[in-house]
Each structure stands twice: as structure tokens, then as C-alpha cells.
Amino acid sequence: MSFVDKYIMPFANKLGNNRHLLAIRDALVGMIAITMIGSLSVLLTNLGQVPGIGKYYQNLMVSLFGERWNTLGSDIWWGTLAFMTIFAVFGIAHKLAKSYGDDGFEAMLVAAASFFVLIPQVANVSITPEGGEAVSGSMWGVISWNYFNATALFTGIIVAIVATEIFVRLAKVKYLVIKLPEGVPPAVSRSFAKLIPGMTTIFVIGLFGLLLRKFISDGAYLNDWINKVLVTPLTGAVDTMPFAILVVLLVHGFWILGLHGPNILGGITTPLMTKLGQENVNMYAQGVKDLGEYNVLAGSFLDAFVYLGGSGATLGLIIAMFIAGRKRNKQILALGTPPGIFQINEPILFGLPIVLNPIWFIPFILGPIIMTVVAYLSISLGLVHPVVADIPWVTPAIVGGLLATGGHISGAVLAAVNLVISVLIYLPFVIAVGRIEARKAKENTSTESTVN
Structure with missing residues (x-):
């Protein structure tokens, strides 16, 4: 510390x-x-x-x-x-x-x-007159929408x-x-x-x-020059699995310390992923069929497939607590479940707490990394349709995967699979925490009896 x-x-x-x-x-x-x-x-x-x-x-x-x-x-x-x-x-x-x-x-x-x-x-x-041949040339006052x-x-x-x-x-x-x-x-x-x-x-x-x-x-001009020397290489590096894992690792590393990871890194990651996301939207609007042409780590990728319930995929933790720790976490579940459905997880992060709690370090970071790898591979291999629509970050899990992929059921299936993965990762830790608390309670009872 x-x-x-x-x-x-x-x-x-x-x-x-x-x-x-x-x-x-x-x-x-x-x-x-x-x-x-x-x-x-x-x-x-x-x-x-x-x-x-x-x-x-x-x-x-x-x-x-x-x-x-x-x-x-x-x-x-x-x-x-x-x-x-x-x-x-x-x-x-x-x-x-x-x-x-x-x-x-x-x-x-x-x-x-x-x-x-x-x-x-x-x-x-390039202009093609009716019944004539195409004529190409430069025209003043015409600006490309790019x-x-x-x-x-x-x-x-x-x-x-x-x-x-x-x-x-x-x-x-x-x-x-x-x-x-x-x-x-x-x-x-x-x-x-x-x-x-x-x-x-x-x-x-x-x-x-x-x-x-x-x-x-x-x-x-400036934009063309920047695209040539900076943006194109950087964008190519962004749409890779190592970069995706790095972003997820940093975001959750900051959260563990009580700092809002997405906000801290948002000034860097948001423009990069927004650009890739809008390229996907434009290609989808133009009817591009080849899924290999689309970007993978684009737009709402993390919100749709990784941040299920918020950073740390804490909706999986909530479900795991309903399965194995409902009785001892009644208040946390009552406070955290309704906002957690809509990707708001501060009640869980600070109420459980996850922040600065070493017991939850591993699942909180490991789960999103595994989910990122699964989502990235699923899209890059063509098993799931790429992200082609921007969704609000408060869109519920599974529904977000469906909408982000343009209504393709494969997006909902991927989000559901990742949600199950998060539950399976959190479940052993929920059980372990229950045993630790039970052991402490037993030791406290024994100490009180001895004192009496």
C-alpha cells in the first residue's frame, strides 16, 4: 500500500x-x-x-x-x-x-x-454525362465528407x-x-x-x-499527412488482441485502487475505438458483406461483451452471489442488482467492497481479460458479427450484444457466453469468501465464550 x-x-x-x-x-x-x-x-x-x-x-x-x-x-x-x-x-x-x-x-x-x-x-x-464517357478532374469548393x-x-x-x-x-x-x-x-x-x-x-x-x-x-494537407504517418499505424496497433488486453488490464487495475479506470483512460481509448467503430458503421451502412473487412475492437465492443454489469463484469458476481451467497449478501444484492442490470456497479465496487480488497483482485481482473480474449477471437474468426452500432453503456447485458452487432443473434449469444464465464470465475471466490467469513465468525464466537 x-x-x-x-x-x-x-x-x-x-x-x-x-x-x-x-x-x-x-x-x-x-x-x-x-x-x-x-x-x-x-x-x-x-x-x-x-x-x-x-x-x-x-x-x-x-x-x-x-x-x-x-x-x-x-x-x-x-x-x-x-x-x-x-x-x-x-x-x-x-x-x-x-x-x-x-x-x-x-x-x-x-x-x-x-x-x-x-x-x-x-x-x-468524376462525372459521367448521360450517354457520354466519364470525365475526371479537380473541382474547387468540393470537400470530401471524410x-x-x-x-x-x-x-x-x-x-x-x-x-x-x-x-x-x-x-x-x-x-x-x-x-x-x-x-x-x-x-x-x-x-x-x-x-x-x-x-x-x-x-x-x-x-x-x-x-x-x-x-x-x-x-x-494535415489530415492526410497525419493519417499517413500516425493514425494508420496506431489504429492498426489498436485493433489487436494485445492492445485490448492492455486496456482492460489498466482499466481494472485503476478500479482496484478506487480510481475510475474508464474515465482515466477515456481520453486515450475513446477516440481510438470511436474511430474504428464509426468505420464499421459506415461500412455497414454501405452494405459491406465481408466480415473480414470490419474492425474487431471497435465502438461499443467492451460495453457489449466485456463490461457486463459494469467494469469487472460484476453482473456475473451478482449472479454468483445469488447462487452461493444470497443469505449473507442480502443488502448488497438489494442495492447492487437493479443498477447492475444497467451496467452501473458502484454499489458493488464500494459496498462489497471490491476496491482495495485483495480477495477480489484476481476474479475482478482475470474475468474481463478472459472475456476480452473470447470476444476478440469470436469476432476475428467470423463466428460473431462485428460491432456495427453504437449503444449506450447502460444497455443491459445480452441485449447490448444483440444491438451492437446490428441485431445479429450471434452478438447476444457471445454476450451470454461471456456472462456465464464471469459467473464461473466469480463463483469459487464467492464460496471462498463465505467460508472465510464463517471461520471468522466461529473464531469470534469462541473468543467471546472464552472471555465470558
Whole structure:
């Protein structure tokens, strides 16, 4: 415990309180309504592809809304997931600026303008006139949607943080602040006060983009260059079993110490898995049939197949206690079961407790690691459909597996198998704890009798 207090706790607290990681995490969490309705629209549009029920579902929707019923889902997807990076830039800049005491409004707009400065104004297009041959060439004012969706999420995060840092620091330089007379409306006065910092920030970002294309990226814009040298290799490393195991190990290691593992690592893992998840959603929306094309460790993978009942798969612990320790854990089960069904497990983590309790270290960490391996192998081998929809983290176990895989029963089966695995891992420890408590109670009774 001395080692933990001296070396691990300070590092974990520092990482968890980093303003940049907090801004990323809070912004992406704040976008939950956008990502959820976007994923739901893709799910509803593509349920017609699910074997067995797909044909009946499609016939029902056609009979209710007509042949073009699926345009609603396409429209919602276009207005939400197709512009995810833009929403992230606004949200991260706003949250980060507020952490410095700024109101965040001007910083949000400046960051968005800085992002647009760094995307190309010309796109290669191909047009096929009716009855003619295809004509290809460059067209000004046409921007690929890949610069707005999750493909550009890393670029958006970097630009939002850098632009906001420059703007906030310049706004604190009193020589750059324009002060208007007292009679000027406050909104106008605030805007002019940050006029020079805002203009300077956008100019600096634009100059950086020009120098990057001239001297470093061989004419490539920032997002394309980042994808080439950073994101593609990093994403390739993310979608691997070792990385999945590492994330699960760190998350539960922090929890054992009483620290919220998902929140501490969320600023790092959320953008990576969100990007892979949105790639799956986009491929599913385009009707890609080859399961090998999809990412495995993507989107809601952990929520659907590993965090069953919350971190540590504590729904398995609850079931194990119902089986072998119901009488002595009545209060914990009464408090922990209802929220545990919806993936909320703080009553179990701190009430049992699991936190800083060495008896529960092994099953709490070992169970999720085994479940991660089983889930990863099941999807990578084609036994289970990949994750193609974003689900709320509070979605109950098994139901989450069904929805995350686009309504495929294989997802529900995998979640059920992992739930059984968690129960089997926790059960021996529940029995062992019962025996330990019974032995202690017997020793206490013997001691009291001797004293009397």
C-alpha cells in the first residue's frame, strides 16, 4: 500500500485530471445523443439485411412508409455521424477553454475556423454525362465528407486543442485586448476584447498549414499527412488482441485502487475505438458483406461483451452471489442488482467492497481479460458479427450484444457466453469468501465464550 500511495496514485490522479484528456472525454460523452441517434438510424435502416427477420422487417417498413422509407435513416446519419469531427472540434474547444476560466464561445468558433483552414478546398471528382464517357478532374469548393466524419477525428482533436491553447493564452495578454467604452453592450465588448487573439490564432494555424505542405508533407494537407504517418499505424496497433488486453488490464487495475479506470483512460481509448467503430458503421451502412473487412475492437465492443454489469463484469458476481451467497449478501444484492442490470456497479465496487480488497483482485481482473480474449477471437474468426452500432453503456447485458452487432443473434449469444464465464470465475471466490467469513465468525464466537 505504501508503494501504491507513493508511485501509482499520484500518476493515476495526474492522468485522470489532465485538462486535455478531460476535455476530449467530456466532449465525446456530450455527443452521446448525436452518436446514438446516428447509430440507431443505421441499425434500423440495415435490419433488413439480418437473416431470418430481415425480409419481414423490410416488408413491414415498406407497407407503412413506402418504398423510400430508408431515406429517413440516411438523412439522420448524414446529419449526425457524417459530421462527427466537426461536433468534436466545437465540444473539445469549448470544454478546454472553460477549464481555463474562459466562457468558451469565441474559442469554440476560432477552433472550428482553424480546422476548416487546414482542409483542402479542391477535390478530385468524376462525372459521367448521360450517354457520354466519364470525365475526371479537380473541382474547387468540393470537400470530401471524410474530412468531417470519424476518419478525421484525430486531426480534429489535435487542431481543437492547439487552437484553443493558442487563443486562450493570447487572450490573457493585456496588450492584445481591445477595450471599448462602458456604454457598449457586453456581448460586443467581449467579442472585440478577443478580436486580435482570435485573428492571430487563425492566421498562425493557416501559416502552419502552408509551411507543412511546402516543407514536410509534400503538398498533403494535415489530415492526410497525419493519417499517413500516425493514425494508420496506431489504429492498426489498436485493433489487436494485445492492445485490448492492455486496456482492460489498466482499466481494472485503476478500479482496484478506487480510481475510475474508464474515465482515466477515456481520453486515450475513446477516440481510438470511436474511430474504428464509426468505420464499421459506415461500412455497414454501405452494405459491406465481408466480415473480414470490419474492425474487431471497435465502438461499443467492451460495453457489449466485456463490461457486463459494469467494469469487472460484476453482473456475473451478482449472479454468483445469488447462487452461493444470497443469505449473507442480502443488502448488497438489494442495492447492487437493479443498477447492475444497467451496467452501473458502484454499489458493488464500494459496498462489497471490491476496491482495495485483495480477495477480489484476481476474479475482478482475470474475468474481463478472459472475456476480452473470447470476444476478440469470436469476432476475428467470423463466428460473431462485428460491432456495427453504437449503444449506450447502460444497455443491459445480452441485449447490448444483440444491438451492437446490428441485431445479429450471434452478438447476444457471445454476450451470454461471456456472462456465464464471469459467473464461473466469480463463483469459487464467492464460496471462498463465505467460508472465510464463517471461520471468522466461529473464531469470534469462541473468543467471546472464552472471555465470558
